[in-house]
Amino acid sequence: MTEKVFYQDSYQKTLGSEVVEVLDNGVILAATIFYPLGGGQPGDTGRLTINTRDYRVVDTRYADNRHNIVHILEDDDLSAIQVDDKVDMEIDWQRRHRLMRMHTSMHLVCSLISAQATGGAVGETESRLDFDLQGEVVDKEQLTTDLNALIDKAIPVTIGAITDAELDQKPELVRTMSVQPPRGHGTVRTITIENTDYQPCGGTHVRNTAEIGELVVTGLKNKGRQNKRISLALVEP
Ligand SMILES: [Zn+2]
Known part of the structure; x- marks a missing residue:
């Protein structure tokens, strides 16, 4: 191992x-x-x-x-x-740090949209998340404003753990249907953005949302009848 x-x-x-x-x-x-x-x-x-x-x-x-x-x-x-x-x-630290900033941004998007995410991909400068919006309305400019407000609040991001049993009782914690956390090790790693977002995640994240820098929502596209694809990018790569 x-x-x-x-x-x-x-x-x-x-x-x-x-x-x-x-x-x-x-x-x-x-x-x-x-x-x-x-x-x-x-x-x-x-x-x-x-x-x-x-x-x-x-x-x-x-x-x-x-x-x-x-x-x-x-x-x-x-x-x-x-x-x-x-x-x-x-x-390659510059690349990894961009991926960390982008990955933490994706969790911020999850905190602002209550619908279930159906997929996602973190990229070095641009990332995307797909949501089954079920009628929930998302506005590109408003989402950009809300995301940058969370970044400006300089919120701490911390690593924790949840037991498999606790997670089985709270399936709603898994925000992305396509990314199921690996069970069978006793515990699953969690990422907490203080008072903002909490979910099981094995990815690498920044310590504080301020590190992300300015974000912009670059796209809001229909992907099928229910699904919307939200794309976002770092303003300062
Ligand atoms: Zn994650």
């Missing part, structure tokens, strides 16, 4: 660890700060240094068992890498 350092500290940019397994297209490490694709958030990119050689990480994914994390490397020839080799790693 890869130790997921990003779960507790989303701000760690470098880490030392060891190689646990070498695959055809990448490596599994004992611990990592690289976030794997999931929950609508893309996998991290960055660099691994192994035996003084640099390897470019082009994507990060869960292994089939979901316990291990695979750092997908650009190099075709990984024959120089051995199990137990020491690794120094560094994530």
